[in-house]
Every structure is written in C-alpha cells, then in structure tokens.
Amino acid sequence: MLLCALSCERAEENTATEGKTVEEISFLTEKKYPYDTVFLVEDPMTWEKLDKIPVADPSMPVDRLRQIVLQYARLSLSFVWQPGEEWYVTINRNDTFPKNTLYGGIPYVASAGGNLYKWLCFLDEETGILDVEAVDGDIQTVLGNQCSAHAYSAWSRVSNSMTWNGTSQMQESRGCIKLGSYTYDAAIEDFHKSGIDTRDICRNNGKDVMFEAYALLQPADGLSNYLKSSGHVIMASETKVVRNEDGTIDGKSSYVQILEQTSGTKRIKGPDGKSYRAQGGIDRIFSFNSLYNNGYLPFTIPEFAGLDPVEKTVVECELSADRVTVSELERAKFSCNYTISALEVQVHGPSGALLYEKRLPVISGKLNCNQYTLYKKLSKTAMTTLANGHSTVSVTVWTNTGERVTAYEGILIPSP
Numbered sequence: 088m089l090l091c092a093l094s095c096e097r098a099e100e101n102t103a104t105e106g107k108t109v110e111e112i113s114f115l116t117e118k119k120y121p122y123d124t125v126f127l128v129e130d131p132m133t134w135e136k137l138d139k140i141p142v143a144d145p146s147m148p149v150d151r152l153r154q155i156v157l158q159y160a161r162l163s164l165s166f167v168w169q170p171g172e173e174w175y176v177t178i179n180r181n182d183t184f185p186k187n188t189l190y191g192g193i194p195y196v197a198s199a200g201g202n203l204y205k206w207l208c209f210l211d212e213e214t215g216i217l218d219v220e221a222v223d224g225d226i227q228t229v230l231g232n233q234c235s236a237h238a239y240s241a242w243s244r245v246s247n248s249m250t251w252n253g254t255s256q257m258q259e260s261r262g263c264i265k266l267g268s269y270t271y272d273a274a275i276e277d278f279h280k281s282g283i284d285t286r287d288i289c290r291n292n293g294k295d296v297m298f299e300a301y302a303l304l305q306p307a308d309g310l311s312n313y314l315k316s317s318g319h320v321i322m323a324s325e326t327k328v329v330r331n332e333d334g335t336i337d338g339k340s341s342y343v344q345i346l347e348q349t350s351g352t353k354r355i356k357g358p359d360g361k362s363y364r365a366q367g368g369i370d371r372i373f374s375f376n377s378l379y380n381n382g383y384l385p386f387t388i389p390e391f392a393g394l395d396p397v398e399k400t401v402v403e404c405e406l407s408a409d410r411v412t413v414s415e416l417e418r419a420k421f422s423c424n425y426t427i428s429a430l431e432v433q434v435h436g437p438s439g440a441l442l443y444e445k446r447l448p449v450i451s452g453k454l455n456c457n458q459y460t461l462y463k464k465l466s467k468t469a470m471t472t473l474a475n476g477h478s479t480v481s482v483t484v485w486t487n488t489g490e491r492v493t494a495y496e497g498i499l500i501p502s503p
Contacts (some may be wrong), residue, residue, distance in 0.1 A: 114443040114469040120171070120216070125187040128215025129359070135205060135212075142489050143245040145397045152245045152390060152397065153307035159489075160307075160322055160346045161242035163203050164192040164366045167357070168210060172219040176227045180350060189357070191365025195350040196231025202240035204428035204485045205448035206230055229448055237348030238320045239454045240428075243487035245397055247425045248389045252453045254318025255279035257311040263386040264394065267300025271384075274405060278313035285312045286382035298336035299387045301375050302328045304343055308391070312382040321383075323349040324370065338376040345371050365393065400425055402484045402492040409497045411480065413470045421484055421494050423456040429485040430459060434465040434473050434499060442478065443469050474499045 108348045140158045141151070169189055176182040179197045184190060191408035209218045209230070222229055232240075235253050244250060249262035255278045257263045269292040275281050289297050304323040306309070311320040322345055325339055329340035355365040373383075389395035421430060427449055433445040446466050449456050461482070473480075481496040 112442060112472055114466065115441065123345050126214055127169050127189050128167050130167065131215030132168060132210055133212040134207060137489060140489060143397045149391055153305065155244050156241045156307040157324055159244050163237060164346060164348065164369050167191050168217050169313065170214050170219050171216045174219050174226050176231060178227060189363035191355055191363060194231050195348055196227045197233055199228045199231040199233060200236040200454055201230040201232040202236065202428055208429055208448050210444035224450065229450060234320045234348045238322055240487060241312060241322065242388055243426045244489060246388050246390045247398060248395045250455060254311050254320050257320065262389055262437065264392045265391060266303040266385040266387055267296065269296050269300050283313060284315045284382065285384055287382060289379050289382050294338060294379055296337055297379050298375050300339055301343060301378055302326065302336060303384050308385065308387045310378060310383040310385050312384065314382060321345040336375060338379065339374055341375040341430060342372050343378065345373060347371065378454055391406060398424055400488050400490050400492065401488055402494045404494040406495050410500050411497045412500055412502045413474050414502055417461045417465065418458055420458055421482060423484055423486050426455050426457060426487040427459050427484055428487055430461060431483040431485065432461065432465060433481050435479045437477050442473060474501050476500045
C-alpha cells in the first residue's frame, strides 16, 4: 500500500502559501479499504515472488533458461488475487469479477497485452487486492491478456529476438524456429495475409513427419496454429512419446502437456478448502493426433536453439543532464534491448521523503515494445508543483527480463 510520506502537521507547514516556496508536498495517499472488504488472499503475488525467478544470464545452460520461462508462464496463470471493486470483461465475451471473490491468474481478454509486471503496478502486495480504480483507461485491455501475450511475456524473460505480434506472424523469420523436418513456404511472413490454414501445412507434410517434430518438443518450446481467421499458441511443459512396433509414433498415446492462456476457466481448491475460479490452461494434455488435426506447428526460440545468445539488459535514456524540467522529462525516450512493460516515476524531497509516485504500464499495440515516453502520463499539477529545484526525480524501467533498472535520476527544475 502507498503510505502518506508526511505527517499532517508537516504537510500543512509545507503547503502554506503567502509567497513561501513549496519544498515538499505529498501527492501520495494512504490506501484505505471500505468497511465491507473481506481479505481473502492468503499468499499474495509480490515482487519478492517474481524475483525468485532468476534473471537470465549468458552463462546459463539452456535447460535453466527453459525453466525460467516455465516458472513465469505458470505463475502468471496461477497467482491468486481479488478485485477491490467489481470489473468486467466485455471484449468478445461477458465476464464479471465481483468484489470480495478470489480469482487465479490473469483473466483472458482478446487482443490485450497485460502481464505480471503491469499487474504489480496496481496489486497490493500485502493483501493481494487489485486496485481497480487506480487503473487508467480500460482495465480489461490494460491488465487482461490472451494466448500470444501470455506466451510472449514468458519467452521474453530470456529472449529479445522475437518480432512476431500474434499467431498469424509466428514464422521462422520472426523468431519461431521450426522443430523437425516439416516445411512450408519460407516467403510467408503472415499466415493471415497469405490466406494460410496451418492444418493444410500439417496435411502437406503428413502425420509421420509432424509426429516426429512434436517428439522433439522440450520444456518451454511452443506450438502455434492459424486457422484462416484466428490462431492459438501454447507452451510445452512435458512431452511423452509412445512408438508402435514398426517404430512410427502412436499419435493417440503420445502427448504434450502444456501451459496456455485460454478463455476457459476451472475451479481450484485453495489451502483452506474453499474453491475459486482460475485460468484453465494449466497442465492440459494434447495428444499428437489432436495437435495434428488442429494444425499445430512446433517450434523453439533462437536462444534455446543456440542461434542467438542471451544478452545483458541495457536500458537507455535520452536525458543526460542532472537537472530536468517536467516537459523535458515527459518527452524523453526510454529504451531497452528487451521489451519494456512499465515505467515507475518517483519524486523525493530534500529530506528523502517520497512525495510522488506513478507506475505506468506500457500501453502499446504491439507485444515487443522497446521504447516508451512519459508524455501526458503524469499529473501536471503534482509535477509542476514539485519542479522547484529541490526535488529529485527518478525513472525506473521495468523490463520483461524481470529487472527494474533506474534509467534516470536528476533534480526537477521549473521550466524557463
């Protein structure tokens, strides 16, 4: 919860007018829950939990990188939370998340790109309550996600080589490295634009070729399909191969266990014996026959295949001076060699008191957003008041690798 940075007495002293310079004004408010709030989350989602998943390092073996991806994918489907106020999903479905109810995982919302980092902009780490009212814009598009956003956020823990933005673009040229010997036209850059149904690709290659490709799937590899107008992507967590006497693969008995973001939900029983609604895409089983019939193409990512090394995270900011105006801060570009999920802005007074804080989830039309600005995203009143030459402003970039990197720190000064 956000705590008031100054006592009432100190705040009154510093906000006095009559020509005095305002040095420290608190724009933070203590979060107080309504009397009818029932605290239900026993084990809230926190940065500490997320930090237990290691940050990828170039020296790590591939098996460790795969586990990092799986840990994140599973956590985003299973963490338990409750809404502070009722909210709704209305995009392609009607779903309600009532106050004082438990839910597990990020809700499915079509064409949305939410992830755990964006959730932690608004999730109280002490109570597991989502501050619905604090979300700027349409909460379902800011925090909800769908299959490709879920999978992308997990793979981007270790990868910055993916350039696809949805299932229609999941080709080798965009970072989806084919497994096995199946083929399709390498000139294809978008299944939708090319009118491709991936079931035809499977049929053209034949069952035996596709089954052998599925057999190569390792933990955290992927499978995607595109059926003319829509597609789906899933992530393998375990593969079981059963062969017939002649050495061919038994497509009925062989299977892949997967993690996926899906619109389906299921009931989960908590430690206290009470059940709650949760995402349904945890450890589902797909037989090889089912994968083939539904046009799934197996692939891995370049970092797993040894085609592109894991890079150290590099965050950059256009600002170089140690003094900055609000206008300069708003217009400066913050960039990273990995995907950016949020920016955090803090302003501290001369004594070190936290006076202003804003966490800004990246709202973008694409999954791989590597550059962002603060333009029109901060309180003009708060920032202008604090731009007095005595306050220090910092901007921290939250990357999809799980890191929080301070990209800028300087004195906030008035505009000329």
